[in-house]
Amino acid sequence: MSAVNAGKFIEEMTQAKGEWQSFLEKLRDTGKTIIAVEHDLEAVAFSDRLMVLEGGKPVAYLELRQVAFSYPRKMKPALTGINLNFEKEEITAITGPNGCGKTTLTKLMIGVLQATEGEIYLAGCPLTDYSLAEIGSKIGYVFQKPDLLLFCSTVAEEIGFGLTNRGRGCNPETVQKRIKFYLDYFELTGYRNDFPLHLSQGEKERLAIAAVLANEPEFLILDEPTIGLDAYRKKLLENYLKKIARLGRGMILVSHDAPFVNRLAERVVTMADGRIQGCNERKGNDGYEA
Numbered sequence: 001m002s003a004v005n006a007g008k009f010i011e012e013m014t015q016a017k018g019e020w021q022s023f024l025e026k027l028r029d030t031g032k033t034i035i036a037v038e039h040d041l042e043a044v045a046f047s048d049r050l051m052v053l054e055g056g057k058p059v060a061y062l063e064l065r066q067v068a069f070s071y072p073r074k075m076k077p078a079l080t081g082i083n084l085n086f087e088k089e090e091i092t093a094i095t096g097p098n099g100c101g102k103t104t105l106t107k108l109m110i111g112v113l114q115a116t117e118g119e120i121y122l123a124g125c126p127l128t129d130y131s132l133a134e135i136g137s138k139i140g141y142v143f144q145k146p147d148l149l150l151f152c153s154t155v156a157e158e159i160g161f162g163l164t165n166r167g168r169g170c171n172p173e174t175v176q177k178r179i180k181f182y183l184d185y186f187e188l189t190g191y192r193n194d195f196p197l198h199l200s201q202g203e204k205e206r207l208a209i210a211a212v213l214a215n216e217p218e219f220l221i222l223d224e225p226t227i228g229l230d231a232y233r234k235k236l237l238e239n240y241l242k243k244i245a246r247l248g249r250g251m252i253l254v255s256h257d258a259p260f261v262n263r264l265a266e267r268v269v270t271m272a273d274g275r276i277q278g279c280n281e282r283k284g285n286d287g288y289e290a
């Protein structure tokens with residue numbers, strides 16, 4: 001095949017692929033369920049849910065196998081025998097009494113702490129194969145006391161930081177658009193040029209959440225996101241999380257806030273004394289249906 005013909009062939013194939021995709025999209029819009037088996041991720045970009053199979057089984061987004069963790073100089077392990085899977089599009093809540101290991105568990109999932117025993121897999125690969133920056137570009141993490149981690153000189157800079165740094169290098173127009181959107185959504189526009197540490201506690205919490213959400217990560221972990229938020233701001237956060245869940249971005253919510261968890265989570269994992277005590281599927285129940 002000559003170079004010219006090869007070019008034409010590719011052009012025709014690309015056109016056929018485009019037509020095929022738009023046909024499937026139209027079919028989906030009529031309410032049909034479509035299951036596509038495909039190697040080309042671009043060709044199935046319209047899908048609501050992506051399932052990767054390995055050895056005949058779906059690969060979980062995050063998988064913890066027999067994980068244990070002990071803090072240095074502590075006799076008692078903080079976590080023991082943790083076996084858990086998290087799907088990419090799912091909203092899971094983790095609850096349990098103070099000190100039962102919720103925060104420790106989520107810090108293991110982002111590589112800030114390393115498991116003393118067992119393995120953690122992210123998208124089918126050992127977590128230890130990823131750098132912290134790579135994990136950070138996939139998983140957005142809102143710390144339990146996020147205000148301690150604010151470090152930029154203005155509120156607007158804080159929201160744009162992850163977009164201009166951490167290897168994302170978004171173009172300046174996108175950065176400005178996203179800063180404006182998140183300032184507006186979290187009602188921080190009036191503080192855009194203020195020093196973050198001079199905000200009230202609830203405003204700092206909102207800023208920290210907005211700064212993580214602005215990066216639009218594929219998965220989120222929020223550790224006690226509602227602490228410090230008034231009822232109205234809590235509802236705003238809830239609506240936003242529902243919206244991104246509908247777009248296929250899953251999350252883990254660590255929370256003592258039962259009504260918030262009940263309105264959002266599809267699955268509730270209960271911990272006690274460093275172990276998993278129970279797991280309650282809420283799909284099709286009164287849990288949130290994405």
Ligand SMILES: Nc1ncnc2c1ncn2[C@@H]1O[C@H](COP(=O)(O)OP(=O)(O)OP(=O)(O)O)[C@@H](O)[C@H]1O
Pocket residue numbers: 071072074078096097098099100101102103104105144
């Ligand atoms: N940096 C640390 N060094 C030593 N021990 C720690 C450290 N951080 C937490 N712990 C201990 O590990 C256990 C689990 O703590 P963790 O913060 O994970 O609990 P939690 O379930 O998130 O609690 P809370 O609901 O209060 O946020 C606790 O007994 C705690 O005292």
Ligand SMILES: [Mg+2]
Pocket residue numbers: 102103104144223
């Ligand atoms: Mg905690």
